[in-house]
Amino acid sequence: MQTLSPAAVAAATPATRNRVVDLLRVAALTVVVLGHWLIAALVVREDGTLDAGAVLDRASWTHPMTWVFQVMPVFFVVGGYANGLSWRGARERGSAWPAWLRTRLRRLLVPVVPLLLFWVGLVVVASALGTDHRSLRLASQVALVPTWFLAAYVVVCALAPLTLRLWKRYGWGSVVGGLALGGVVDLVSLTVGPWWVGFANYVVVWGAVHQLGYAWLDGRLGGTRRRLGVAALGASGLVALVALGPYPVSMIGLDGAAVNNSYPTRVTLGFLGLLQAGLVLAAEPLLQHWMRRARAWTVVVVLGRRMMSVYLWHLTVMCLVVGGSLLLGGFGLHAEPLSSGWWSTRPLWWLALGLLTAGVVALVGRFEDVRRVTGRIRPWRPVLAAVLACGGLGVMAARGLVGPEGLTWWWALLPVLGSAALATPATRGAR
Template structure:
């Protein structure tokens, strides 16, 4: 088996063009994997407390500084900026328009959502029909759909990626500085008034601004050690000042004990965290590139990227399912009290069990990432934009409140992305065949 794996690895390695930036693929896979493992650790499950979404952060404040390392969503937006700029420039050279380009991005990101939303919609209906408490079903669906907040934010950034690239090409660093400054103003308004909704524009402003560091990377503007060090220093210094002087909390992941969240809604602190992280990973680019010349590591990177959306979207469904089974069986021996010595010692086994369940889900639903080629004519611009708006709206609401309320299933939110993808042309419907007599 090992010999076969290595033979396949060497084949994939040889087929990879020299022009491909392997570090981009590796960082994308690594960032999502860190997020998955972080979620599996942060969420505490016990026979006494049930499922605690922020269990580790709420019960152990010493873990909050660790979130500066494990909150790696900025890295995903960094590689997203690199990839989107590369893709859009390629589209421009081939005379592919914005509408066709955006529809292709929506298909890549949106189609893997379809089975997740349908499975959870059916699960909620069945659970409620068998007498499950609406509050319990609401929490389960909300937890399982937490990954969708990131997808909603990323889709928003994808919509504006081409015009933002124009800003970068014309204004350079000022396009980033002005965007982050605007995000800071939004934070001031939101925090001083206590209005969380006023901070929602920063889901777009912060991530779209930081996303442009990926453009800088692609254009070689972050290739020198000096610039990477400067990027790290600016990010670390500003983040330290914002947290040290307040009112931003230490934890970069939402904790129930904090009055303000750095990530829900996204705050300007996330941009500076991303700058510090980007400075570090880009300083390591050359040794990482050399490491990725290993066929075995490169093949693993390729395999993860082939099913990265499925891996990300279903990992909390695996946790929610396992947690409810163990709680229903009253398996106290398998649910040690969080933060005890036994709990820490069993975390590797817990993650391995969840990895196995997630692996099964990836095998079942991963095919939705292998969409058929789309040879349809370019749509009107408004169609993919409305499709993206429908997807983002539904996902944002479900990531916050799930699919259920006190009255039952809230049909509109899971159906909105699904109907939006069908009506506005993201889903490629089968053509009707015409037969002549």
């Protein structure tokens, strides 16, 4: 089947499509990519050692900026809109949940397979060549951090038919209930424990933010006044939690912090979702007007077709650039982070990483062109795929592919096996 060009896809877009959904998806992932590249405070010292840190750990004045740069809530709002629309369409066509989930998971998991296989090969070969495990652990952990989002989103996506039913029955009560439950999870995790109870909020809190997408889809978040009211509610709750609770200002994790808002996910990110959703959607009429321009919409289509690959590979490219710099005596990495010289080179840093990432995406981006598979599938297959993907991606996001005991590359194979479980099995007796 011939693939249409981006210009042809843009021209063929039906008038009923909400183009702001696509714009926000691309914009959110772009902000994440640029933000990750910006907060990396890397410097090679005179003795040739790499001092790796983060801008957020070095400068507390940057913490309020994370209320803007932590845009994953926007992506979950967009996901709620898209999943609600997709599931309802599937039901109208008579498609069952296993087949629908298979399609959604394939679009998420197939593009990540080449990244995982690349890192498995890299750590195995590098270890055999004598590279110290501490460096491999740091590199693989940094490069695979983006997979935490997929681990959470896979579960939220799998539960979409259930959460959509909750939205239909309880409406805004499902959002309030999700945030309240997220607060209870935090209370248990931060007081009586155990601490790992907090990981439930990867589903509870992000699920509540996902409900906002249903509200948008159903017109229950309409009108500028209502949207600004939601934003005000989110801002008020967020300020109160930070001022009165144990939560830090930074919405992105900090090394050594007693409490992080993002690891595990805390209820603060749910209120950040209210704030961001309200503000962004208040601008929807202007954004809709902009997206009616052929050139602007074509750019969104072009970027949208490969944005997942950019998201998955952007930190791998940065790690490879840092490794290459070390081989060249620290070329380009001698400026002290946060100095005037360091800030002046950030546009060049972004440009270099952007061009290299574009080159990598040109090679691996075709994995986003996931072929649609049809036919019935047993329910256990997408369920198994979701479990394997969530487990493997979650572990890798936290610890990379190297643990204290040595290489742990087999975690990367779990999502790969999950992706394989989504293939259509051959029908017995078929010719």
